[in-house]
Amino acid sequence: LAYRATATGQDLHLEGVRLADLARTHGTPLFVYSQQAMLDALAAYQRGLASRLAQGKARICYALKANSSLAILQLFARAGCGFDIVSGGELERVLAAGGDPARVIFSGVGKTRAEMRQALNAGQGAGIGCFNVESEAELDVLNEVATALGKVAPVSIRVNPDVDAKTHPYISTGLKGNKFGIAHERAVAVYQHAARLPGLKVVGIDCHIGSQITEERPYLDALERVLDLVEAIEAAGIPLHHIDLGGGLGIDYHGDTPPAADALWHKLLARVDARGHADKAIFIEPGRSLVGNAGVCLTEVLYLKPGEQKNFCIVDAAMNDLPRPAMYEAYHQIVPLAPREPAQAGGAVNYEVVGPICESGDWLGHDRALSVQAGDQLAVLSAGAYCMSMASNYNTRGRAAEVLVQGDQAILIRQRESAADSFRHDILL
Ligand code: LLP
DSSP: EEEETTEEEEEEETTTTEEHHHHHHHHEEEEEEEHHHHHHHHHHHHTHHHHHTTTOEEEEEEETSSOOHHHHHHHHHHTEEEEEEHHHHHHHHHHHHOOOOOGEEOOSOOOOHHHHHHHHHHTTTOOOEEEEOOSSHHHHHHHHEEEEETTTTEEEEEEEOOOOOOSSSGGSSTTTSSSSSSSSGHHHHHHHHHOOOOOOEEEEEEOBBBBBBSHHHHHHHHHHHHHHHHHHHHTOOOOOOOOEEEOOOOOSSOOOOOOOHHHHHHHHHHHHTTTTTSEEEEOOOOOOOHHHEEEEEEEEEEEEEESSSEEEESSSOOOOTOOOOOOOHHOOEEESSSOOOTTTTTSSSEEEOSSSSTTTEEEEEEEHHHOTTTTOOOESSSOOOSSGOOOGGGOOOOOOOOEETTTEEEEEEEOOOOHHHHTTTTTOO
């Protein structure tokens, strides 16, 4: 993402494509992603896990909840990724995009029997790679479902290492008070129970401590706790084939300084090996860090509304397109596609950047200094993760279109939703 000089002034480009051209062709709000940025983010993980990948003992399972558009899944599938899913719907997406079910792991605290059957039957009956089971009750249900189908479900148990990921409470998942995983103290007993169930085959151990983690410490702490359990479980006679260390690595939204994926994984693998587990396969489930900074959301300024206390910049993107500010008070940078001289726009003014939805919570940025006029276009940055995948039709707003940039090519990867699309399943009296 960079400003480049053009005949009309400075213009924001993503790879070789001028974003204002995409806004004109496809309209706004519009999500635009850089393929290269996604592949670069993946390459950092591949470098970090290189020693294991070379032996076929590592699997990068993209957590598609971050962005589940089919073309993006296709890109990661072609790059050799597996997928971390949390619903039967996500499994269908992976299959529709050509993903390999054998490389799918299924996370989540509330898998239904129907979803279990769907996952066990995927891949012409060969089933998915692994179920990450989150409770004792789920173990028993999965055992029942698998036995009824005459299958054996591969399982990992998600353990809760009780470490503080030091992130927003809504996206922190590894603490005792969270609904996720099995308590450290119960883990060995639960593994013993799982090992006795005929419809299950214990293959690994799993943890995921939270999201938008910007320090390496929580990873190192969680790893030690998980390795303690690996040793205890194996001492109880249950061999483990893989260790799944989840996702969660943060990105730079606004001066955040998360560790680089390659350096972090070098360090974590060194620790795994030092503790004598060089034979274990390593699985990871990154989402945000693969796509977050590869995407922007383009939006047009509809109105400027000066107020006594605040000035509002009303844009055509809203909380239904970009729910993170409203949900987590998240910060996304907002920049003009073609910056104006402050004098030309009447000086830089501090604005509340808000959308058209009828709620005060519909804001995209507080107190942003912008030199803009109605009709100008803005880019909301770091919008590749947990934006489109969390978008809704609130206020009967169709979801935005999406474009993938490859060098100087731009490919429409999702059409803009019409109002009719959004009420297609409504039934009149
Ligand atoms: N694995 C599991 C079991 C997860 O629950 C998650 C995310 C991931 C992997 C991927 O985590 P990541 O690498 O993306 O941090 N909507 C929130 C984030 C929710 C994350 C939920 N779980 C946001 O917009 O910040």
